[in-house]
Each structure stands twice: as structure tokens, then as C-alpha cells.
Amino acid sequence: MGSFFYSSVLLMQLLVLQPWLSIASTQPKNSQTYIIHMDHSQKPPHFSDHESWHHQTLKSLSSVCDEDEDNHRGTFLYSYTHVMQGFSAKLTPCQLSQLEKSRAHLATYKESFGKLFTTHTPKFLGLKRNSGIWPTASYGEDVIIGMIDTGIWPESESFSDKGMAKVPSRWKGKCENGTAFSPSICNNKLIGATSFSKGLEAAGLNISTEFDFDSPRDFLGHGSHTSSTAAGNHVVGANHFGYAQGVARGMAPRAHIAMYKVLWASDSFSSASTDILAGMDQAISDGVDIMSISLGLDHTPFFEDVIAIASLSAIEKGIVVVCAAGNDGPGSSSIYNGAPWIMTVGAGTIDRSYMATLELGNGLTFVGTSYFPMSVSITNTHLYYGNNDPRKAGCSALNPLEVAGKIVLCDDSNPDLNSQMDVVTRAGAYAAIFLTESLFLDPEDYTSPGILLHTSYAAAIKEYAMKGNTSIVKKMKFVLTETGTGPAPEVAYFSSRGPDPITPSVLKPDILAPGVDVLGAVRPDLPFMVVGKYDLVTDYALYSGTSMAAPHVAGVAALLKSIHGDWTPAAIRSALMTTATNTDNRNGIIEDQWYNQPATPLDFGAGHIYPNKAMDPGLIYDMGFQDYIDFLCGLGYTDQQMSAVIRRSRWSCSTNHTELNYPSFIADFSNQTTSPLEKHFIRTVTNVGDPRSTYQAVVEVPARMTVRVEPKTIRFTSKYQSEDFVMSIQMDKRSPNVTYGYLKWIDEHNHTVSSPIVVIGS
Structure with missing residues (x-):
């Protein structure tokens, strides 16, 4: 099906060949990282604060276990204040056993690792400059959105503070100093940036010194993309290699952003739960109003789910927590982050399509899907169709001697279009036409000019292609964008579905938001894709995933917070859900993109987000x-x-x-x-x-x-x-x-x- 976070695959291929920051350790091989949940009421009164108590607790454990475990004193990682009363550390079995005998011990969580769920959208959602929720909410002014993600690229135009209000006086956060990052980079838009990697390092996982930064700087582009979606400033002329040209802006363009980097370019390409917890703890301490989380951990009961536990603490303090539902659809009960105090967001399509046109030598013309990133026009080129043998019409294997310099018609039962495109490129074909019912090929996979056409066109195209050497493609043209297409929204094929496996008594997901082909800021010096011998880079790119849907809702929640400052997180969620729509732009029930049939609330929750109605829900x-x-x-x-x-x-x-x-x-x-x-x-x-x-x-x-x-x-x-x-x-x-x-x-x-x-x- 391809990647739901478009630049991750290319990056991981490059990481294999790059140097790593090795984490040296003299710790016993059987030591492991744990989160230790303590009963704060058991803290002895002579400790001035909980952190000193945590340090002393670990020190006392080490002295008991010295004789058996090589004088290992344990490695202290974090002390947690708000998300729980506890700490994380690397412990030996003896130390863990001793600790769990303590009256102050509540629970132990073994280190686990999370994964990512990875500008026309304001217009698609009905947001207007002079009416509705935007001007009423002053575009989210004075609201602070905390992003738990891969970091941020602060020089992006999306994070300019032009027109921004000053940093709220209640803000307690900071911008840390680090590799290619200094506090002076922050401004009235990006008001906080901190990073957390101790858990990843304690696990012995390597962090790339070539691609990552020992700082909040974004190594991947994911965190920049989600941040610009939630609260990016107005950027004129943003586009994806010519597609989606226009003004990019976040849902709450006057809200402030704070980044908490918890995911790194490591050989596991994941985030440690200890680091996620530390990031969320810091966000609460700093004073964010909204928390946006586009990653998730494996399904566990709430008493073992550190994201659920930390989110409940945030909710108690009035912070709205918005999480991505996951990309494990279309199967049922595949949802993540389903705790009932979390706003769980599924991904939908938008009414914007990216296309190419195809004109055959007999005058037939077709319009299909394409993301090929170069504005080229191919004319009068031979059309190859298995040497006129339909049995050889697939593109899973091609003979370079037969297809070089030609346009290949791919009529293949293999649904993996990514691998077919790779074969086309390696065989030296000029371009490809794919006849498929699965119109899903990620933007970075267009390594050659290509167009996706539905199989309903197959008969007419194949009849002409069978004419052999006389069949030509008169013209192929790329980089076309059309808005108002439909039906939209549809539930994205990858969006995780309910019911929630942990709590089936609560309907999840809560809501649907744009999560397919969303234009946002990315890391501009990282190759987005390769075409021929060229590495292509871009400031803005199209990403898909529930990772992209969640910050849409986080931004709209910021608008509601600006209008209704006294509303609880539950009230904001209720307003968004009860005003959502279950119909598309053709006035039909929202459809399931995978099954091509009407979806249900197990797929889209209450419906697709409708911001202007949410500011006045009635009840x-x-x-x-x-x-x-x-x-x-x-x-x-x-x-x-x-x-x-x-x-x-x-x-x-x-x-x-x-x-x-x-x-x-x-x-x-x-x-x-x-x-x-x-x-x-x-x-x-x-x-x-x-x-x-x-x-x-x-x-x-x-x-x-x-x-x-x-x-x-x-x-x-x-x-x-x-x-x-x-x-x-x-x-x-x-x-x-x-x-x-x-x-x-x-x-x-x-x-x-x-x-x-x-x-x-x-």
C-alpha cells in the first residue's frame, strides 16, 4: 500500500549507509529501561522535592545489589512531575526486584517504542478570512499548541512570527541550545523547543550523526509538517513541485507553537515511551493549551498505557489532547489512542486531485491520477503493451531491450504499484500507464513519468495498444491540480477503524479530518524523492496519514479555546463531534475509500470536522x-x-x-x-x-x-x-x-x- 509518511522510506534507505552516534555503556547486559510509577504520598518528608527522592531511591537500590551485579549503580533518565509521580531508569533485575518490594511502588512499565502515524484544507473545511470561526477566534491568538513529534525546521516561512502577538506571559517553556539550533531561532510563533532522547540512548539504539541533530531541529520533516498544519503562518506560493499551488496556512495561524522532539533518526526509527512521557510532562509544565500527538504505542490496558496516563493528567489540567487514530486500516478494531479522554482522529480525503492527461494516437483522451513532479509534456512516443501479447502485459518484469524509450502500458493483477514503477524505471522506459482499481501511489514513488487510470478505461486503451508499432501516445501532460473533485471526504483506506479493542463501550474514532495529500512544511534539504539522477528537494510537500489529520483538529480546538476559554476539553470535543457532518460534497454518506461503499461511524466517528458550526454547537x-x-x-x-x-x-x-x-x-x-x-x-x-x-x-x-x-x-x-x-x-x-x-x-x-x-x- 505504500508509506503513509512519504519521506520516511527514502530516509531509512539512506540511513543504512551513514555513520551513527554509538551509545557507549558499561552496564550489565541484562539491564533494561523501566518507567517506575511511585506513590507520592509515601515520599519521606525530609526530601524537599520528588526528584531528589527519586534519585536517592535509585542510589539505595544500587547499594543493595552491588555485590551481585558488578557495582552497577543504575542509570537515571527522567523524573516525571505532571504525567505521573515517578521516574525512568535503566535497572538490573535485582534493582527492579528490590524497588517493586517498596511500599511506594505503584507500577512498572517496561520501555516500549512508538511509531509515527504518518493548504487547500482550510478552504475545504469552510474557513474564511472575514467570517466564521477564524475572525471570531482571532485566528487562535494567545493559544499555545504543544507538538509531540520529530522536531521542527524553524526557518520555514510557516514559522515566521509576522503578525503574531507576543509570547503569553503565562508561558514557562524555553528553546534549548543544541546542534544547529539556538534559543535565538525561536520567535513569537515558535515559542518553545526541547528534545528528549535519553530513553532511546539507554536502549542502546544508534542515532544518525549524518541526518539527525542533537537538538529540536527536525530530521525528517514530519514534525514541521504537523506543526504547520496546526498553526502555520500564511505562506504565499507554497506548492509541491507545482501541485497544490496557493497560500498555505494552519488551522490556527495566530496560535503559538511549542515543539517537543521525542522521535529520532535511529536504527529503530521509533520513539521510546520514556522520551514520549518526558515530552508530555514538559509540555504540561510549560503551560500548553492543546497537545497534538501523531504517534502511538501498542494496545495495552489504560493502567499500562503511558500515553493514556499522561493524557489524563493533561485533561485534568484543562489541556485538550488530540491524537492520531493510526494507519492500520481498513481492518476493524485497528484503532490506537482510544482512551475516552483523548480526541481520536481518523483521516479523510479532500476535494483536490492531482492529475495528468493522456491523449492516444487515435484521439481518445483520458485524465488520471499522477504526482510526477516535473512539468513535462511527452509527445508522439511509441506505446508498448507486452509486444502485443496480453500475457506479457504486466510490469512486474520488463525487458529493457524491448521497453527503453517507450511508454509502457501496465495491465497487471499485482496491486503493488510501487514495485511496478520501480521496474519501469530500472528498465529504462520513458513513462508508464497503469490500469488499476487501486489508485494509490505515493508522491515520492513517481521515479518516472506515470499516470494511474481506472480499469473502466482498460478496454478502449488496450484495443488501441494492440495495434502494435502503429500505436503511439500523442501527448502526456503532468502537474495538473483540480479542486472541487469528489466525492470528498472519503475515509482514507489506511485510517484505523473502530471499535476500540481496549474500550469497545466508547465509540472511536471520534472524528474525521483531512489526512490525505495534505500540503505542509518539511525539511528543505532532505531529498523528498529521486527522479533519474536527480535528488529533488522541496520546502512544502504532500503527506498522508492520520498524523496529518490530528493537527487539523488540534488547530481547530485552539480556535475554540480562543473563543470559549472556560470550556473543558470534553466540551470542546463535544462541540466538534456534534456539529460534524456525515455527508460528502456530493450530498451522499461519506464513503470508505477502500471498499467503495458507504462508511459507518466505526470508520469516521461522529463525522468530518466542520469548524464554523463547532463554535456555536447549541448543546x-x-x-x-x-x-x-x-x-x-x-x-x-x-x-x-x-x-x-x-x-x-x-x-x-x-x-x-x-x-x-x-x-x-x-x-x-x-x-x-x-x-x-x-x-x-x-x-x-x-x-x-x-x-x-x-x-x-x-x-x-x-x-x-x-x-x-x-x-x-x-x-x-x-x-x-x-x-x-x-x-x-x-x-x-x-x-x-x-x-x-x-x-x-x-x-x-x-x-x-x-x-x-x-x-x-x-
């Missing part, structure tokens, strides 16, 4: 920290596991169930064999719209699903008034595996508060 489904405690109480966790997640030794459960006041509904009857299939939901809605409003419940569900709402009418007499309702679902046992519908609360002031209802049948 919100609000939640506070205690609601999440109650939710966790209902999961049957032990006291120790509860303490690990909520970072405290004492708590109370006001209720004991796994239902949250969530703006979506999911009922899983897959394991139920008895009748009736029935479930009840209790929700609370809060009026944030017109003080005097009357809302009517409207249910849109298919046959065999019965939904009742009580009361059917809710009347509000003041702003911030809250009212409860109960929704009941009954299902016919013969219903399809997945059935969905919507509950909509509609008032007289043009508010429609929409929530998806998903039922997984028996």
Missing part, C-alpha cells in the same frame, strides 16, 4: 475529571491499577459503571444470546447557546432498530443550564452485524446537535 455533553474516575471504577481495576491511571492513592467512585457522558453511543450485543437485545443510556446536555431554547429529539435509525428518548422535548431557560435524558435501544436479533443511526437534538435557533448510534449485533 454540549460535558465531563470533568471525576467522570473519568467513575468510568475507570467500572472497569474492575484493582486499587493499584486505579492509582496508576489517576496518579493518586485516594479517590472515590460516585458511580460504578462504564458509561460516560459521551456525545456518541455504541451498544455491543455480539456476545449476547438472549432476547431482547436492549441497552439504556443516560446523558446530560448543557445549554451553551441561546438562553431560552427548546430542543426536540429526532431519531434517524433503520428498520429493526428501535430507539426511544425520554423526555422527547427539553426546554432551557438559561445559559449553562443542564438537563438529563435517557435513550433506550432495542434490536432485532436478525439485524446486520453493524447497524447505525443518529440522535439529533434540534431547536428553533438552527442548532442541530447530532450524535451517532452504533449497534453491533449478535
Whole structure:
């Protein structure tokens, strides 16, 4: 299927041949890195702070284990303040055993490694300069977005501070000094930049000295791309080798950016959980308002998931946490970062296409997909089609003597277009025409001129190609961009799908946002692709992935934070979800790009983000920290596991169930064999719209699903008034595996508060 983070493959090929920064160590071979979660209430009073306590704890362990383990004193990495009370260190088995016997020990997390989920979009989302959410939110002014990523390229025009307000007085962060990076590089746009690599180094993984920097500077382009998507400044003339020409800008172009680099050019090409945790801890300490995370760790229960634990701490402090849903689609239950306090974002396509035109010698003309980066026009060139033998019409293997200097027609059952293009290039063909139902070939894979045409055109093209030496391509033209194409959005084929394997009682993903062919800032001196003997570089490039979708939502969340400074993270999420749309630009249900059929809320959540509506949602489904405690109480966790997640030794459960006041509904009857299939939901809605409003419940569900709402009418007499309702679902046992519908609360002031209802049948 290709890469979802376009420059990563090329970089990794180059890294193989480059020098590394070796991490020297005298530690025992059986030592490993752990995150140690401590019970802060057990800290002896004579320690002035928790960090000195952590250091002394490790020192005391080393003295106990000296005799058995070669006088190894352990390696202290980080002390964590906000995401948890604890520290990370490289420990021997003896040290770990001694530590886990301590009354202050809550939990141990073995080092794990995460992976990346890797400008027309403002217009596609309806953002306008003079009306709507942009001017109302002052373009996100005074809001700080923390990016947990690969670093940043500060010289990019996207990070100019032209027109920016001064750094907020509440900001506590800094820009660190390091390789090719100094504090003076930061400005009123990029107000913070720090890096974290101790975990990667302790693991003995090598960091490239050729491609990476011992600083927050971006080695890959991913962090620069996500940052420019969330809050990049206005850049005139941004383009991808001539494609997508226009003005690039982030979702919140006046918001401030702080970068926390946690992923490096190492031989594992991953991020250590200890470093991720340290970055998130620093972001909370510095005072960010929004946190955008475009990477993820393996699926684990919440009490072992350090991103979930750290995010809950951020939520408690009022920070909105937005995470990429992952690129493991289209299979079900493939979603990452599904904790209910995290805003989990899937990827959708946009209404912009990149094309080439093909004109055959008989006058037939076709328009197909192409990202070939050179504005060339190929004329009057012989069309090769397996020497007129359809059995040899594939491009998995080509004879250079037959195809050199010709345009090859590739009619191959092999869906791997990347490898076919590689064969075409190595065989010396001039260009290629691919007949395929899988119109997916990443921009950096166009090593030769190529065009992708759907198989519906195959008969006409092959009939002409079979004429042998008389068949020619009269003209091929590249670098064409068209907007308004559709249907869009579609759920990207790679976007991870629900239900969430850890918490199927909460519908995930939450929302869909642009994540395919997104134009953003990149590392300008790193070859994006190779065409012939030329290494091509660019300041802006098209990337795809849920990595690109998450910062769109983070930026819009910043706009809402600017307008509604007193809203909780749950309120902001509710506003985004209940105003999202489930229809495309052709007024049909959003489709699944992989299956070419209507998608479901298990694919797109509440729908595609609609920023202008989100600033005035009418009603919100609000939640506070205690609601999440109650939710966790209902999961049957032990006291120790509860303490690990909520970072405290004492708590109370006001209720004991796994239902949250969530703006979506999911009922899983897959394991139920008895009748009736029935479930009840209790929700609370809060009026944030017109003080005097009357809302009517409207249910849109298919046959065999019965939904009742009580009361059917809710009347509000003041702003911030809250009212409860109960929704009941009954299902016919013969219903399809997945059935969905919507509950909509509609008032007289043009508010429609929409929530998806998903039922997984028996």
C-alpha cells in the first residue's frame, strides 16, 4: 500500500549507509529501561522535592545489589512531575526486584517504542478570512499548541512570527541550545523547543550523526509538517513541485507553537515511551493549551498505557489532547489512542486531485491520477503493451531491450504499484500507464513519468495498444491540480477503524479530518524523492496519514479555546463531534475509500470536522475529571491499577459503571444470546447557546432498530443550564452485524446537535 509518511522510506534507505552516534555503556547486559510509577504520598518528608527522592531511591537500590551485579549503580533518565509521580531508569533485575518490594511502588512499565502515524484544507473545511470561526477566534491568538513529534525546521516561512502577538506571559517553556539550533531561532510563533532522547540512548539504539541533530531541529520533516498544519503562518506560493499551488496556512495561524522532539533518526526509527512521557510532562509544565500527538504505542490496558496516563493528567489540567487514530486500516478494531479522554482522529480525503492527461494516437483522451513532479509534456512516443501479447502485459518484469524509450502500458493483477514503477524505471522506459482499481501511489514513488487510470478505461486503451508499432501516445501532460473533485471526504483506506479493542463501550474514532495529500512544511534539504539522477528537494510537500489529520483538529480546538476559554476539553470535543457532518460534497454518506461503499461511524466517528458550526454547537455533553474516575471504577481495576491511571492513592467512585457522558453511543450485543437485545443510556446536555431554547429529539435509525428518548422535548431557560435524558435501544436479533443511526437534538435557533448510534449485533 505504500508509506503513509512519504519521506520516511527514502530516509531509512539512506540511513543504512551513514555513520551513527554509538551509545557507549558499561552496564550489565541484562539491564533494561523501566518507567517506575511511585506513590507520592509515601515520599519521606525530609526530601524537599520528588526528584531528589527519586534519585536517592535509585542510589539505595544500587547499594543493595552491588555485590551481585558488578557495582552497577543504575542509570537515571527522567523524573516525571505532571504525567505521573515517578521516574525512568535503566535497572538490573535485582534493582527492579528490590524497588517493586517498596511500599511506594505503584507500577512498572517496561520501555516500549512508538511509531509515527504518518493548504487547500482550510478552504475545504469552510474557513474564511472575514467570517466564521477564524475572525471570531482571532485566528487562535494567545493559544499555545504543544507538538509531540520529530522536531521542527524553524526557518520555514510557516514559522515566521509576522503578525503574531507576543509570547503569553503565562508561558514557562524555553528553546534549548543544541546542534544547529539556538534559543535565538525561536520567535513569537515558535515559542518553545526541547528534545528528549535519553530513553532511546539507554536502549542502546544508534542515532544518525549524518541526518539527525542533537537538538529540536527536525530530521525528517514530519514534525514541521504537523506543526504547520496546526498553526502555520500564511505562506504565499507554497506548492509541491507545482501541485497544490496557493497560500498555505494552519488551522490556527495566530496560535503559538511549542515543539517537543521525542522521535529520532535511529536504527529503530521509533520513539521510546520514556522520551514520549518526558515530552508530555514538559509540555504540561510549560503551560500548553492543546497537545497534538501523531504517534502511538501498542494496545495495552489504560493502567499500562503511558500515553493514556499522561493524557489524563493533561485533561485534568484543562489541556485538550488530540491524537492520531493510526494507519492500520481498513481492518476493524485497528484503532490506537482510544482512551475516552483523548480526541481520536481518523483521516479523510479532500476535494483536490492531482492529475495528468493522456491523449492516444487515435484521439481518445483520458485524465488520471499522477504526482510526477516535473512539468513535462511527452509527445508522439511509441506505446508498448507486452509486444502485443496480453500475457506479457504486466510490469512486474520488463525487458529493457524491448521497453527503453517507450511508454509502457501496465495491465497487471499485482496491486503493488510501487514495485511496478520501480521496474519501469530500472528498465529504462520513458513513462508508464497503469490500469488499476487501486489508485494509490505515493508522491515520492513517481521515479518516472506515470499516470494511474481506472480499469473502466482498460478496454478502449488496450484495443488501441494492440495495434502494435502503429500505436503511439500523442501527448502526456503532468502537474495538473483540480479542486472541487469528489466525492470528498472519503475515509482514507489506511485510517484505523473502530471499535476500540481496549474500550469497545466508547465509540472511536471520534472524528474525521483531512489526512490525505495534505500540503505542509518539511525539511528543505532532505531529498523528498529521486527522479533519474536527480535528488529533488522541496520546502512544502504532500503527506498522508492520520498524523496529518490530528493537527487539523488540534488547530481547530485552539480556535475554540480562543473563543470559549472556560470550556473543558470534553466540551470542546463535544462541540466538534456534534456539529460534524456525515455527508460528502456530493450530498451522499461519506464513503470508505477502500471498499467503495458507504462508511459507518466505526470508520469516521461522529463525522468530518466542520469548524464554523463547532463554535456555536447549541448543546454540549460535558465531563470533568471525576467522570473519568467513575468510568475507570467500572472497569474492575484493582486499587493499584486505579492509582496508576489517576496518579493518586485516594479517590472515590460516585458511580460504578462504564458509561460516560459521551456525545456518541455504541451498544455491543455480539456476545449476547438472549432476547431482547436492549441497552439504556443516560446523558446530560448543557445549554451553551441561546438562553431560552427548546430542543426536540429526532431519531434517524433503520428498520429493526428501535430507539426511544425520554423526555422527547427539553426546554432551557438559561445559559449553562443542564438537563438529563435517557435513550433506550432495542434490536432485532436478525439485524446486520453493524447497524447505525443518529440522535439529533434540534431547536428553533438552527442548532442541530447530532450524535451517532452504533449497534453491533449478535
